[in-house]
Amino acid sequence: MIPASGSYQLTNVRVHRSLTPGFAEPFDADGFALADMSVADGKIASIRARGRSAQSDAIDLAGRIVLPCFVDCHTHIDKGHIWPRMPNPDGTFMGALTATGADRTSRWSAEDVARRMDFSLRSAYAHGTKALRTHLDSVPPQEEISWPVFETMRERWRGRIDLQAACLLGIEGVRDKAWFERLAKRVAAAKGVLGVVTYMVPDLEELLDEVFGQAIKHGLDLDFHADETDDVAAISLKKIAEASLWNGFDGNILVGHCCSLARQPDLEVLDTLDKVAKAGLAVVSLPMCNLYLQDRRNNGTTPRWRGVTLLHEMKARGIKVAVASDNTRDPFYAYGDLDMLEVYRMATRILHFDHPVGDWPKAVAATPAEVMRLDGAGTLAAGGSADFIVFKGRSWTELLSRPESDRIVVREGRAIERQLPDYAELDELMV
Numbered sequence: 378m379i380p381a382s383g384s385y386q387l388t389n390v391r392v393h394r395s396l397t398p399g400f401a402e403p404f405d406a407d408g409f410a411l412a413d414m415s416v417a418d419g420k421i422a423s424i425r426a427r428g429r430s431a432q433s434d435a436i437d438l439a440g441r442i443v444l445p446c447f448v449d450c451h452t453h454i455d456k457g458h459i460w461p462r463m464p465n466p467d468g469t470f471m472g473a474l475t476a477t478g479a480d481r482t483s484r485w486s487a488e489d490v491a492r493r494m495d496f497s498l499r500s501a502y503a504h505g506t507k508a509l510r511t512h513l514d515s516v517p518p519q520e521e522i523s524w525p526v527f528e529t530m531r532e533r534w535r536g537r538i539d540l541q542a543a544c545l546l547g548i549e550g551v552r553d554k555a556w557f558e559r560l561a562k563r564v565a566a567a568k569g570v571l572g573v574v575t576y577m578v579p580d581l582e583e584l585l586d587e588v589f590g591q592a593i594k595h596g597l598d599l600d601f602h603a604d605e606t607d608d609v610a611a612i613s614l615k616k617i618a619e620a621s622l623w624n625g626f627d628g629n630i631l632v633g634h635c636c637s638l639a640r641q642p643d644l645e646v647l648d649t650l651d652k653v654a655k656a657g658l659a660v661v662s663l664p665m666c667n668l669y670l671q672d673r674r675n676n677g678t679t680p681r682w683r684g685v686t687l688l689h690e691m692k693a694r695g696i697k698v699a700v701a702s703d704n705t706r707d708p709f710y711a712y713g714d715l716d717m718l719e720v721y722r723m724a725t726r727i728l729h730f731d732h733p734v735g736d737w738p739k740a741v742a743a744t745p746a747e748v749m750r751l752d753g754a755g756t757l758a759a760g761g762s763a764d765f766i767v768f769k770g771r772s773w774t775e776l777l778s779r780p781e782s783d784r785i786v787v788r789e790g791r792a793i794e795r796q797l798p799d800y801a802e803l804d805e806l807m808v
């Protein structure tokens with residue numbers, strides 16, 4: 378359907394208001410409009426209202442939805458796919474932490490990490506992702522193994538997936554200031570992002586100051602895992618916002634999870650959201666992983682909450698919000714394939730990204746692209762790279778009811794070979 382020439386016109390393309398800046402035609406109640414899109418030399422030459430400039434040889438998409446390629450801003454492809462050799466014994470957060478730690482210390486050689494990462498990237502690419510940020514477990518000595526692997530992988534994947542990485546360690550690791558400074562330098566050398574996991578420790582404010590201090594010193598953006606718990610006393614999201622304000626930090630900050638916020642009293646929530654908005658933090662929810670780990674009871678009773686944070690309240694205040702894959706087939710989440718359409722479909726159900734859909738599609742494309750400083754990614758606009766996905770669905774109900782396994786992924790104007798890697802490739806790593 379998509380010509381290999383890289384230059385053509387598509388007609389009857391269904392585009393969404395939230396992802397087509399500069400397209401000013403009327404949209405319907407679902408945010409859609411029909412358009413003609415011209416592609417030349419790997420770029421989008423124009424997007425115009427249907428029929429206004431249709432060529433006789435235009436390819437008729439018959440109203441199929443076309444979205445920009447996805448941006449997945451929170452993943453763990455260093456952990457991905459270890460499930461067969463290291464399952465989570467009980468599905469809990471502690472079970473995940475313990476199992477992953479044991480696997481890391483015994484199995485995460487450079488080759489092991491590289492092969493699993495490559496497998497993950499091939500999946501993400503086939504599903505239509507063009508940029509992806511992974512966290513890298515950076516507990517000694519893993520940082521010396523995984524960061525060089527990341528640098529190699531980023532080069533190997535350049536032009537297909539823009540790969541970013543953030544270091545990952547518990548906030549208590551920051552107490553060793555000399556080591557943490559070395560890590561910050563290593564991250565800066567790799568043009569990475571400084572990341573830590575925050576939870577309530579007595580010296581949290583002091584440790585956050587150290588994190589912000591190193592980020593400022595080395596010119597790094599920040600990426601936190603915060604409050605991945607149902608404990609209402611977990612308020613590290615607020616502490617991050619406060620630390621950002623009093624340190625005068627002006628880089629980008631992305632905070633993931635923030636599960637406990639959904640359990641806290643309204644006044645506490647409002648105070649936190651005021652500070653998060655003022656500090657300009659962006660928040661990413663990981664709906665599939667949260668649903669899996671949070672409120673797991675293991676006592677014969679049924680989970681009663683969804684685990685996700687307050688994305689609607691955040692977006693209403695102008696806080697940038699995204700959703701992302703998080704873990705895939707590891708002890709933190711037994712499933713997943715880095716398919717951002719699946720993430721969006723699940724987010725629609727878990728977080729109610731519907732009635733109205735509004736601009737929620739930005740949460741898997743334009744917004745994470747902004748947070749990751751990827752200029753123009755996650756949108757369809759004249760002059761931008763022709764990186765988009767052609768679906769079968771012509772409406773939200775059609776798009777989100779089937780897996781769309783037969784979607785067409787177009788990169789720089791050409792349809793890619795969408796080959797998902799075979800699980801059997803990993804068998805020899807799983808013994």
Ligand SMILES: [Zn+2]
Pocket residue numbers: 451452453512602633703704
């Ligand atoms: Zn995570």
